[in-house]
Amino acid sequence: MxxxxxxxxxxxxxxxxxxxxxxxxxxxxxxxxxxxxxxxxxxxxxxxxxxxxxxxxxxxxxxxxxxxxxxxxxxxxxxxPLLPGTALARARIRAFAYAIACEIHPLQNLRVLNRLKALGQDEAGVRAWAQETIATGFDACEALLDGQAGPFCFGTEVTLADIFLVPQMANARRFGVELRWPRLTEIEAACLRHPAFEATRPERQPDAE
Amino acid sequence: MxxxxxxxxxxxxxxxxxxxxxxxxxxxxxxxxxxxxxxxxxxxxxxxxxxxxxxxxxxxxxxxxxxxxxxxxxxxxxxxPLLPGTALARARIRAFAYAIACEIHPLQNLRVLNRLKALGQDEAGVRAWAQETIATGFDACEALLDGQAGPFCFGTEVTLADIFLVPQMANARRFGVELRWPRLTEIEAACLRHPAFEATRPERQPDAE
Structure with a gap:
């Protein structure tokens, strides 16, 4: 591949x-x-x-x-398996991943930020847009995990939800978002101790600058 | 339910x-x-x-x-089935649905347009943003269907791709986008002749205004 x-x-x-x-x-x-x-x-x-x-x-x-x-x-x-469990469990995992993939990520990617600049937003305005997008989205993500056991988003195994959360947390740090979500931060730490996350970090890639 | x-x-x-x-x-x-x-x-x-x-x-x-x-x-x-066929066929159907769900829809929904207004964009500016988002996204969607037979997105049965396309086409019309995608327009027409689309149209709902 x-x-x-x-x-x-x-x-x-x-x-x-x-x-x-x-x-x-x-x-x-x-x-x-x-x-x-x-x-x-x-x-x-x-x-x-x-x-x-x-x-x-x-x-x-x-x-x-x-x-x-x-x-x-x-x-x-x-x-x-990235989507273990019953149809209902799988729907919850997917909903969490989509809350990032459809509600957060599209609104803070490079293409959109460039469009905001073209509309006259300065660096601070663009950064505030990204921060607000991520913060609102993470509020919802933290709520979606209510009642779920750790150390990962949905229990003791990594799922699609964790795969979407960790790169979005990295974006949050890059934009200087204050990380006020204890559960999301704990999950990120647990994931980054896992070799599949550790070895694939952006700064470990051959094209990293 | x-x-x-x-x-x-x-x-x-x-x-x-x-x-x-x-x-x-x-x-x-x-x-x-x-x-x-x-x-x-x-x-x-x-x-x-x-x-x-x-x-x-x-x-x-x-x-x-x-x-x-x-x-x-x-x-x-x-x-x-909304996702018929092989894993590869299912991936193509999903990719088309996500091209709408992740690349178009989040950038032209009410919440985002209100944020643009709060940044000082007037009605025309907000409309232009929505139009550009949809046009760029539909260019990609039309390309993703290259080589696929009709009358629906992926053959003779309705799939998840059609379910995502038709409501987005309605949004395109609402924002006054010039519909320059012959394949997407034909698929929309075929879908709207199908009872599952016809009966569920927005204007047929009890809360329609």
Whole structure:
């Protein structure tokens, strides 16, 4: 398999964690988002959306969207299930992941922040937008975990929820968000002691700057 | 089952379509988003995120996030599968749905448009933001369907992709987007002839204004 990604993309980090959890080997292709590699014709042939990550699988097919890639990996490689339990348990795990993937991440990615700058927002305004987005979203995430046991989001095993939480926590730190969510912070610490998270951290990647 | 929704919420419409496709009965509870019902303490007990839809299932459990609800319904009620085919086929269907759920919808919902107004954007500026978001996203969606046969997104049966496309097309019309995507427009027309889409249209709901 071949993963097209960028060390600092939180969506690419999600896929690196899923691949590591399942013990899968893959090659990496580095798409430098700040240099605009994602808009190069060669990359648009891989993913017409111009987004990372994209995963080339055995037969040359290209998968896009980190959520779809994680679901695919979970169906094809059932070891270390990302969505364990009953349909209801799986729905709760997915809802948590989507609360990040659909409510937080799209509103604080580079593309949107650049659009806000084009509308006349200065650095402080853009930063405040990202901080407010993340804080509101994490309030909801903390509430979604009410009554759930640790050390991970949903019990004693890593799930899709943790895979989405940890890269978003890294973004929160990068934007200087005050981390006022004790449960989320504990989960992040537990995850970062796990080798699948540790080894895939952005700063450990070959393209890290 | 009890669906908490709002006639004009495209996320609630997705769930209405999924329930209709599977032939499931449910009661509706109307949460008036423009009156702020979603921030009322009674609703926040149902969904702490303050978003619609939320689905109460048989044992009183509450499911949130339209994507998680659709996946749950597909697992528990396998008739009229929303994700037919191989793992690769399912990944393509999911990637299309996520291209709408993660890349378009979050950037043009009421909450975000209100934030843009608070930053000083006038009506025209907010409308232009929504239009640009939808147009860029639909360019990618049309490309993702390259090589796929109709009349629906992925062949002769309705899938999760169609459930996400049609409500987003309605939003596009509402924002006055020029619909320059022939394939998406044809799929929308085919879907709106299907009873699961027809009967669940926003204007057919009891809370429509």
């Amino acid at each position: 071949k993963l097209h990604g960028y060390f600092r993309s939180s969506a690419a980090w999600r896929v690196r964690i899923a691949l590591a959890l399942k013990g899968l080997d893959y090659d990496q292709v580095f798409v430098h988002l700040r240099h605009g590699d994602q808009r190069a014709p060669t990359y648009l042939k891989v993913n017409p959306q111009g987004l990372v990550p994209a995963l080339e699988v055995e037969d040359g097919a290209v998968l896009t969207q980190s959520l779809a890639i994680c679901e695919y990996l979970d169906e094809v490689y059932p070891q270390s | 009890k669906l908490h929704g709002y006639f004009r919420s495209s996320a609630a419409w997705r769930v209405r379509i999924a329930l209709a496709l599977k032939g499931l009965d449910y009661d509706q509870v109307f949460v008036h988003l423009r009156h702020g019902d979603q921030r009322a303490p009674t609703y926040l007990k149902v969904n702490p995120q303050g978003l619609v839809p939320a689905l109460e299932v048989e044992d009183g459990a509450v499911l949130t996030q339209s994507l998680a609800i659709c996946e749950y319904l597909d697992e528990v009620y396998p008739q009229s």
